[in-house]
Amino acid sequence: MNARTDQDAPAGFVLVVEDEPAIAAVERLYLTKAGYGVEVVSDGVAAWDAIRTRRPVAIVLDVGLPGVDGIELCRRLRAEDDWTPVIFVTARDDELERLVALELGGDDYLTKPFSPRELVTRLRVVLRRVNGPATRGAIRLGSLELDPDRRSVTLRGAPVTLTATEFDLLAYLARSPGRVFSRQQLQSAVWGYADHAAGRSVDVHIAQLRAKLGHGSGIRTMRGVGYALDEPDAVAAPGPVG
Incomplete structure (x- = not known):
């Protein structure tokens, strides 16, 4: 057998x-x-x-x-x-x-x-x-905190509800603050593959993250290259959390 x-x-x-x-x-x-x-x-x-x-x-x-x-x-x-x-x-x-x-x-x-x-x-x-089991502890970047064990996000103390993909995209950026990743790098790391539609899929999820995190989210666009996450604006009002 x-x-x-x-x-x-x-x-x-x-x-x-x-x-x-x-x-x-x-x-x-x-x-x-x-x-x-x-x-x-x-x-x-x-x-x-x-x-x-x-x-x-x-x-x-x-x-x-x-x-x-x-x-x-x-x-x-x-x-x-x-x-x-x-x-x-x-x-x-x-x-x-x-x-x-x-x-x-x-x-x-x-x-x-x-x-x-x-x-x-x-x-x-x-x-x-x-x-999957969390491989790292909590991620903190200014007023943004991610808990991989609970898959939870708070910004300025307020909870933010994310999809599985949105959470992993944000966590990947947060683990390397300030580093610019190309769309293909992000899709390969977060989705586990890359295809011809990588750019638009990543763009949509970035837009959703910005909408949920609100003004001052810290997500920065490097035109023609990709995206990075800087420390969120500590004084900006949080966006929608649902």
Whole structure:
């Protein structure tokens, strides 16, 4: 008998929301082989019920669903302060749709057709960011404090709610204050891969961080190069925290 590996252990329950049976079957097969428990639903209403009752560790969410589409479903989740990781999938390589999905709190985005192995890899990366053991202590930069163990952020003493991706992007910048990172460096370090859409994905998440941290966030743009994090303005009023 072969020795049991870490990948054989239960990896958590994943909800797949997909209205194309053939694609749903492939996603179920590969996610199950990777050790995840999987439930498949085909519309937004059924997905909402499953999320409320089953509490998945992550959601693989098709954008083009009948009734309540994936974008609206994610919007409702985030409005209820539910930050379950969401990986969007869509049949359209539409940059505007991608940006809207990320702005609403999506953690990643795949365009059909995609490799099911890539889906598994990206899911593991997202969940590792959320659940993986912290390798460093609290990060403090002026009035900004990040706790990797609790995955919490406070700015000037006020809590700031971030998605998994937003937290890891901010933490990566905060560990090297003042250093300018290119968009490709940030996506490789935070997302675990880099592709042709790296620039826009990073830009959207940076914009979301600035909106949540408010004026004086300390996030600096080096035009034509990338981004850096300086000490936040200690006197600026905090931005929205939800």
